[in-house]
Amino acid sequence: MAPSNPRDWNAPALRARLLKWYEANQRELPWRQNKDPYSIWVSEIMLQQTRVAVVIDRHRVFLERFPTVDALACAAEEDVLALWSGLGYYRRARMLHQAAIYVAENLNGRMPTTSAELRKLPGIGAYTAAAIASIAHDERVAVVDGNVERVLCRLAGWEASSGSGATALRKKIDGLASELVDPRRPGDFNQGMMELGATVCLPRNPQCLVCPIAEHCVTRGEHKAAPRARMVSREIAHALCVQTRRGEREVLLEQRPASVTVMPGMWELPALGNADVPEEHLRMAVRHAIMQVNYFVRIRDVNEDEVTELAGPAAGKRRWVRADELAGLPLTGLARKVLTRAHLLVAASGSKAAAMLL
DNA sequence: CAGGCGTGGAA
DNA sequence: TTTCCAAGCCT
Structure with missing residues (x-):
């Protein structure tokens, strides 16, 4: 039985196991080829509510056409939207473009480097700010996306709740994520958690037998998600x-x-x-x-x-x-x-x- | 805080 | 065939 007190999670062992697994099992993705913050930024916006398989090719084409923040800032919005066509959630493209214009005009073309500053840009919320800052600049901040939320809920044995309970649960999840994030390799740890959720700790069929942190996990797979609206x-x-x-x-x-x-x-x-x-x-x-x-x-x-x-x-x-x-x-x-x-x-x-x- | 905002492919 | 999403953000 894993402990319920966050201080007893044996974070060092969990981190070591997750990082080792991530090094051996991470997918080769275009935005992992380097640590260019702009490239990572574009990938994170595209990946919001969107599958990796779809984004892979779109990210490559987008960076060929708009290789830098300045190139994007100089573009007409219509051209940015044309490149975004088919990706959905087009507000993302408009906000990315607006943010690029802000960076070009007010920050001399240099993107903010801290999650707090990134958070102020349109289209960049808590998740995206933490992702860019930790991956590109090794800031010691935890990311919590849908994957991480599911992984941590299973790990701790927390069930999804609604109303004000959802807010309370979310605070607990954020707290646990911050507790666990590896202070020496926050970017790899965060990507490892997301990768684990995307490829092992799946919503419906968790592959607990190959999970690197199964022995830290309370539930070993049980997880109730909130019901959705009918089509x-x-x-x-x-x-x-x-x-x-x-x-x-x-x-x-x-x-x-x-x-x-x-x-x-x-x-x-x-x-x-x-x-x-x-x-x-x-x-x-x-x-x-x-x-x-x-x-x-x-x-x-x-x-x-x-x-x-x-x-x-x-x-x-x-x-x-x-x-x-x-x-x-x-x-x-x-x-x-x-x-x-x-x-x-x-x-x-x-x-x-x-x-x-x- | 709940609701709005797209899509193509897996199950 | 129909459902259910997938690395959220804004209002």
């Missing part, structure tokens, strides 16, 4: 309206208003008022999940004459976009998916050609 399904239709001018293919797109809360200013295919699409006009059907809504989307081939009568009330501003311009526009994930499938846009993932289009 709902919805049927919608969008128009795929293509024309050829001067030998170039163009597609009709619509820019979402700046005033909407979801994906403001992003470009998408015009929405149709009727979700029922006759078989002969059905170009493709895709599923697209946004938040807790499962959209079953029908894409209808529509000619220029039909588009106005078929479309719902035009929410945004429409324009014809040449196929070779598409990669430079901030497209919604759905628009990107459809245009890629329709061979109007080259798949961005793993493609040098796609990066060169930008």
Whole structure:
């Protein structure tokens, strides 16, 4: 039975075991190639609520296009959003861009080095500030992300609670994390904890038999998570309206208003008022999940004459976009998916050609 | 403090 | 097929 008093966790042994395991088992990831704070910063923002597998390629492309804080600060927001297209949570990109501008204009292009100073930048919360400071600058501060929270709850035998209990639990978790973090190698310790949560101490199937700190763990795998909201399904239709001018293919797109809360200013295919699409006009059907809504989307081939009568009330501003311009526009994930499938846009993932289009 | 904010792929 | 996410942050 592991002790419940944090002072009895045998932190030195736990640290040694975790670090040894991390050295042997850490994944090779682009943002671990060096300790460039800017590269780590970009990775941490991209990784917020987003899977590592998705971020790997996006991080590489982003750093090729915007290699430094100054390069990012000089960019137009539209170009930053275009590069972010498909990653979701676009506010992250806007705040990253705003923060880069602040650093360039007020800090002589030099990023803050302490977690307290980093925390003041837009888009950088407690987690991200601690992650950048500990990984890039070896600041002795613990990170607590979803992984670390789960690992520590299992380690200590704490159950998830709601309301004010959640706040109290969170304070206990933060306290334990600070107690355990290795003062000599905080960056590696923090990454080790997250790596353990991501690859061993999994939410549903914890691999306790290969866990390096199993003997420090109270529960050996038990962990109740808070229940989530149910998904709902919805049927919608969008128009795929293509024309050829001067030998170039163009597609009709619509820019979402700046005033909407979801994906403001992003470009998408015009929405149709009727979700029922006759078989002969059905170009493709895709599923697209946004938040807790499962959209079953029908894409209808529509000619220029039909588009106005078929479309719902035009929410945004429409324009014809040449196929070779598409990669430079901030497209919604759905628009990107459809245009890629329709061979109007080259798949961005793993493609040098796609990066060169930008 | 609860709710809003995206996505593609695993289970 | 449908659910459930994944290295949070802001208001």
